[in-house]
Amino acid sequence: MSTASPEKQMLLLTRCCSFLKALPQRLAAKAFEIAASTKKLAQDDPRRVTHSAKVGVALSLVSLVYYYQPLYVNFGVSAMWAVVTVVVVFEFSVGATLGKGLNRGLATLLAGALGVGAHHLASLCGQIGEPILLGIFVFLQATTSTFVRFFPKIKARYDYGLLIFILTFSLISVSGFRDDEILELAHKRLSTIIIGASACVIISILICPVWAGEDLHNLIALNMEKLANFLEGFGGEYFKTSEDGEGNDHHDKLFLKEYKNVLNSKSTEESLANFASWEPCHGQFQFRHPWKQYLQIGALTRECAYRIDALSSYLNSDVQASPEIRSKIQEACTEMSLECGKALKELSSAVRTMSQQSSADRHVSNSKAAAGNLESVLRSGLFEDADDLLAVIPAATVASLLIDVVGCTERIRDAVNELASVANFESVKPKAVLPEQSLLEDVKPVSEIECPHVVVRVGGPTSGSPENYTRRPEPLTGNKQAEM
Numbered sequence: 001m002s003t004a005s006p007e008k009q010m011l012l013l014t015r016c017c018s019f020l021k022a023l024p025q026r027l028a029a030k031a032f033e034i035a036a037s038t039k040k041l042a043q044d045d046p047r048r049v050t051h052s053a054k055v056g057v058a059l060s061l062v063s064l065v066y067y068y069q070p071l072y073v074n075f076g077v078s079a080m081w082a083v084v085t086v087v088v089v090f091e092f093s094v095g096a097t098l099g100k101g102l103n104r105g106l107a108t109l110l111a112g113a114l115g116v117g118a119h120h121l122a123s124l125c126g127q128i129g130e131p132i133l134l135g136i137f138v139f140l141q142a143t144t145s146t147f148v149r150f151f152p153k154i155k156a157r158y159d160y161g162l163l164i165f166i167l168t169f170s171l172i173s174v175s176g177f178r179d180d181e182i183l184e185l186a187h188k189r190l191s192t193i194i195i196g197a198s199a200c201v202i203i204s205i206l207i208c209p210v211w212a213g214e215d216l217h218n219l220i221a222l223n224m225e226k227l228a229n230f231l232e233g234f235g236g237e238y239f240k241t242s243e244d245g246e247g248n249d250h251h252d253k254l255f256l257k258e259y260k261n262v263l264n265s266k267s268t269e270e271s272l273a274n275f276a277s278w279e280p281c282h283g284q285f286q287f288r289h290p291w292k293q294y295l296q297i298g299a300l301t302r303e304c305a306y307r308i309d310a311l312s313s314y315l316n317s318d319v320q321a322s323p324e325i326r327s328k329i330q331e332a333c334t335e336m337s338l339e340c341g342k343a344l345k346e347l348s349s350a351v352r353t354m355s356q357q358s359s360a361d362r363h364v365s366n367s368k369a370a371a372g373n374l375e376s377v378l379r380s381g382l383f384e385d386a387d388d389l390l391a392v393i394p395a396a397t398v399a400s401l402l403i404d405v406v407g408c409t410e411r412i413r414d415a416v417n418e419l420a421s422v423a424n425f426e427s428v429k430p431k432a433v434l435p436e437q438s439l440l441e442d443v444k445p446v447s448e449i450e451c452p453h454v455v456v457r458v459g460g461p462t463s464g465s466p467e468n469y470t471r472r473p474e475p476l477t478g479n480k481q482a483e484m
Contacts, residue, residue: 050208051092058086058203062196078188085196090204094282095212095275097204101197102278103161108193111165112186114141115172119182122173134173141169156274213276213285216269217351220294223262223301224348224412229255230308231341231405235334237315238398239326256312262305269298284354293419297351300415304408311401314394325395332374336402339367340409347416356420356427364406364413371406374399 042049065071066079075082089100122133145162149155154162172186204210233255273291281287343363350357378399419425 047092047208047210051210054203054207055086055090057207058090058199059083061203062086062199065192065195075188075192078185078192081189081192082196082199085193086200089197090200091275093210093212093215093272093275094201094204095272095277095279097200098280099157099275099278100160101201103158104164105190105194105197107161107164108168108190111168112172112190115169116182116186118169118173138170138173142166156270157277209282211276211279211282211285212272213279213289213291214283216272216276216291216294217285219265219269219272220297220301221348221352223265223298223305224344224351226258226262227301227304227308228341228344228348230259230312231337231344233341234308234311234315235330235337238311239330239334256315259305259308259312262302263309265298266302269295290419290422293415293422297412297415297419300408300412304405304412307401307405307408311398311405314398325392329374329377329395329399332370332377333399333402335370336367336374336406339363339370340402340405343367343409343413347413350420350425351416354420354423354425356417356425360413360416364410367406367409371403374403 062082062085065075065082072079085104089097089104091097091100118134118137122130122137125133145166149159149162168189172182172189175182175185233253237253237256273295276285276289276291279285340363343360346357346360346363349355350360378396
């Protein structure tokens with residue numbers, strides 16, 4: 001074998017030395033990066049730190065069943081099932097923890113009872129028939145339970161319970177063939193699982209609880225607010241010209257990108273709604289709160305977000321309508337976008353505060369009126385004099401998408417009103433305005449009228465006593481008088 005040349009050996013040695021010298025610096029940089037990401041993860045949601053501590057407390061308490069001698073004498077090695085239960089059951093929210101705990105406890109109870117019954121029936125068939133009958137029972141329950149798991153509603157709520165049912169039935173029925181103490185085995189397993197699940201549920205509820213229903217409630221309101229922020233700023237961004245100073249650079253505008261989180265929120269909303277259905281009454285959320293109505297609002301919000309995503313593509317599109325064409329639809333489009341944004345913000349506030357607010361209806365009506373005006377403009381053949389068809393299509397598409405957004409906003413308004421009715425949201429009365437106050441607000445101050453002597457009529461008939469008039473304190477000298 002030929003050895004490497006001295007030059008290659010020196011080069012390899014130099015690389016090794018450089019690598020070893022840079023290694024401490026690289027490790028320090030990696031450590032700082034991990035520390036920064038850990039800090040950011042904790043700051044984004046401080047509840048994660050609390051949840052981690054809660055899991056540690058639950059495991060420490062349940063471990064006493066294994067460490068404490070009197071408890072260990074009663075449960076034996078089966079005490080480890082309590083620790084396993086805490087690890088697999090303790091979830092971030094109360095609803096998820098309670099759902100998993102109930103699924104595990106009930107499935108273990110039912111599977112244990114059926115497993116003991118199957119063992120008793122199989123033992124009546126003698127030494128030869130017992131393993132055959134037990135194999136048939138295991139096959140039937142595993143096949144049936146696995147097939148039932150494919151039903152969507154069952155899978156969403158009871159999939160974990162069916163999995164535990166298959167496991168527990170198989171363990172008890174099969175192990176009972178070699179172990180005569182099957183009742184004691186089932187009792188210890190059920191008892192330790194109940195201890196672990198109870199510890200998880202109690203600690204999850206009593207120590208800084210995280211409610212899935214509250215998270216779903218806030219998520220739906222936040223998603224509508226994100227769409228509102230985009231719509232309120234879309235008109236000013238799309239119809240902005242180079243003379244406005246910023247050109248058409250929209251990449252650094254955060255409110256134009258927030259809506260993208262709404263597009264992928266379906267799975268999160270469905271999970272939170274499923275967990276929320278397991279939770280007891282808490283705060284303003286009473287028993288049998290209409291969580292499914294939140295899913296309907298979320299679906300309509302995503303439908304609106306898809307239209308907004310299409311609108312966003314025209315902000316930086318290579319093919320843009322000419323300023324002359326955009327100016328023809330600017331007023332109607334800006335009003336539609338702005339009014340829809342205001343309506344969604346009012347609806348978001350109504351959901352967040354759990355109140356019935358009618359101010360959103362006015363904004364929806366204004367947006368529908370602007371949409372009607374825009375449709376009239378589009379049908380009037382306003383673009384017939386355009387020479388380039390490519391210059392017309394972007395503007396017409398934006399107008400069409402905004403009309404669709406108006407329809408989506410109206411459907412969201414109806415869904416929120418239905419939620420407010422079913423969930424008995426608190427009614428908010430509009431602020432009363434005195435007739436005299438509203439009348440005086442519309443009257444221009446006398447000092448702003450360009451006349452030396454003015455008579456202002458506040459109310460009353462066209463003719464009447466002098467008490468119906470308000471006069472300036474200056475004496476009349478015959479100059480010109482103005483009557484309003």
